[in-house]
Amino acid sequence: MFRNDLVDQEDPVLASHTAVAGGVAVPQYDLELLLADRCAQLGVDVRRGIAVKGVRSTGGDLLADADADADVVVETDAGELTAGWVVAADGGRSPIRKQLGIDFIGTDPELVGYQCIADFDDTTGLSHGWNWTPRGVYAYGPIPGRILVARFGPQPEDRDAPVTLEELQEVVRDVTQTKVTLSAIHGRATRWSDNARRVKHYRHGRVLFAGDAAHVHSPFSAQGLTLGFGDAVNLGWKLAATIQGWAPAGLLDTYDTERSPIADWVLDWTRAQVALMRGDERTKQLRRVVGDELFTVPGATNKMLAVSSGIMQHYDVADDATAPVGTTVGDVVLTSGRRLADFAHDGRFVLVDRTHDGRFADAVQHLSERIAYVADSAADTELPSLLVRPDGIIIWAADQDDEPASDDATKRLDAATLRWVGTR
Secondary structure, three states: OOOOOOOOOOOOHHOOOHHHHHOOOOOOHHHHHHHHHHHHHHOOOOOOOOEEEEEEEEOOOOOOOOOOOOOEEEEOOOOOEEEOEEEOOOOOOOOHHHOOOOOOOOOOOEEEEEEEEEEEEEEEOOOOOEEEEEOOOOOOOOOOOEEEEEOOOOOOOOOOOOOOOHHHHHHHHHHHHOOOOEEEEEEEEEEEEEEEEEOOOOOOOOOOEHHHHHEEOOOOOHHHHHHHHHHHHHHHHHHHHHHHHOOOOOOOOHHHHHHHHHHHHHHHEEEEHHOOOOHHHHHHHHHHHHHHHOOOOOHHHHHHHHHHOOOOOOOOOOOOOOOOOOOOOOOOOOOOOOEHHHOOOOOOOOEEOOOOOHHHHHHHHHHOEEEEOOOOOOOOOOEEEEOOOOOOEEEEEEEEOOOOOOHHHHHHHHHHHHHOOOOO
């Protein structure tokens, strides 16, 4: 866990992303409510309690013939659904991925983890917070009865079997090296591992993979939800552009080329975390070096917080471009007091023109249905003009002191719009 007292809230990277700078973690339940409300506003048909069984094509090769005049049939326990495209977000054990025989590359697990709320007859010997032992790691609290325990060793024979009170007690006693007794489990206990894998390719014809169906790893540091959300915002506008017929050539394929490296990085990040949890004496010393020495260096925790939150990710969106191009836009406040995000709710690109003469308006006027133009003549001449994709990625930037006569900034803007926005 990151220590807030080691975070410099004035750090410019964190400060530009206000939620990260404040250390705000959004609970999954709250996020689901927000998204459900947004779906209702847009009239999205959300059907719950339906199990997906597989997919098939109405004609042609489902995995290869993306341009064929055919649809995809999704088979469920509530009947069949037909669509032009399917995004398989059906979990880490994705039936669609398995049915299609998609390669799931990565590394086997080293540990088995459990989490639940339980009643303890006696908690003598348990320590609150994170604790390492020769057999694994456990966290007790802060909610009464909440226990998370991870044990290095072989996997259970039946990973799908419900976690029993007896199984949980045996693991808790083994890892904590205490004689605690559990009398009841509230709700459902979960079992997981550090199995770290991803699909070799995110796109297979008219089927695309996202979320846990595209990648699995240990849940430490809450990377899974952030990674899956990144998939969704990256893919959503590209698939919409493809369906609506205005996507530039190859746009949908960039979903795979952009998200695969991000997934690789997160998998390596989670593997490194697991490596630091091993119970041998050498790893114990390494934890002390990382936690007590490296993390206390000024700026180190800032960097780790920024990296783990996802705001440091970078996409190759323009040739020979330097930051901020390719990075996630921050919480940009305009001179009017409004925010850049206020202009992004309809799914368009956003061009913030900070020149005093509105120099870039004519370059995007013919694409007004896809680009929201925002004139924001800034008093701060160091702030650049920006073109931002619907997923918040900066694809073009120009300093206010760029030489107008050379028209270099406008040429780069034209190149960015041609590559990502297309033509009328």
